[in-house]
């Protein structure tokens with residue numbers, strides 16, 4: 100019987116089948132960040148163990164650092180500084196590579212891992228962060244772990260992992276104008292629930308995925324975890340190889356041919372079997388925006404806020420009611436036109452150069468609506484530099500956006516930066532649970548182009564009317 104891409108990746112890294120549904124897997128690369136990195140590294144040191152292979156362990160400063168221009172180790176949240184300095188110290192002592200503040204390669208872990216070629220097809224990669232599944236877009240097996248597992252992975256280059264079931268999500272058809280990978284994944288989650296992928300590793304496949312540029316594939320896989328999946332994977336192809344070639348930590352020219360030969364064998368066999376399969380025609384998808392406090396609380400921008408009374412499942416109905424109360428919304432209100440107080444383009448989901456280009460094309464020559472605070476946080480120092488070389492920063496600043504340094508802190512409330520109490524934010528991030536972007540902040544998840552269009556109008560907007 101044929102094997103799927105996920106099975107091939109698993110089998111290639113399986114040291115031993117433990118016979119209880121789990122395997123001991125070889126881990127190629129470990130990526131840390133300052134929120135949990137110092138904890139894992141210090142605990143490792145305290146236990147008298149060391150990093151087994153420092154060349155395969157990397158660390159960035161992204162989660163707690165401020166995004167203000169001219170930032171330093173000092174953060175708005177006083178305790179943040181301790182995390183930064185402790186991680187730096189521990190990482191240096193362990194001899195691992197650190198993408199520190201001031202390093203042009205610094206950025207959000209899931210943006211810089213592919214950007215630096217640290218993630219590439221055929222690898223296993225772990226990081227103490229749930230959105231590590233982003234790297235699956237390259238045809239790697241990548242998943243989020245806890246800091247104790249990170250410690251174990253660093254000490255042994257192995258982890259015990261329960262074998263997931265496999266699911267294939269096939270996206271057929273062609274995307275309509277103004278509809279993006281973000282809308283595809285929000286649509287999938289809204290249709291099948293935030294628990295629709297629980298217990299599975301998902302392969303995203305089909306013509307709409309094959310036609311997708313690499314950066315959009317990252318967006319798709321980034322939110323596999325929001326679907327409840329263990330991870331998401333896209334089998335590598337020419338688009339993947341083109342993206343990876345020449346990146347600093349990717350296979351060198353000397354090893355490229357053998358690497359590519361190996362990667363080509365990762366594609367799922369025609370007779371591969373999956374435990375579950377879903378099919379979506381992307382032509383049916385419109386720009387999609389969340390209305391509640393879970394990514395499954397999302398509908399098309401041309402729809403209305405749903406009525407919990409129509410939900411048969413009691414638990415879901417109660418969640419909807421609670422979400423509407425938190426979001427201060429009433430059933431039946433058209434999504435388009437709901438006034439916003441802020442707009443955010445950033446996060447590991449949508450902060451890459453193509454996201455910024457697409458958003459800049461919407462705002463060019465226009466102004467952000469009066470009273471709306473609009474912020475751009477590029478995903479990495481390299482994304483920022485590339486955007487500035489194209490003049491995108493000027494486009495955004497002229498339109499009234501703030502242009503920030505790379506990091507996570509406007510995506511989730513850790514460093515102290517936030518949008519203000521009860522501010523309604525249209526956001527290109529991946530999570531919208533209560534207080535995610537700050538105390539009582541009301542987050543509407545959307546694509547970067549929907550965010551840009553909404554910022555101009557001062558209300559949730561159907562971007563198709565602007566492009």
Ligand code: SF4
Nearest residue numbers: 230446447507510511
């Ligand atoms: S950008 Fe947001 S979602 Fe992504 S790793 Fe940082 S905090 Fe997590």
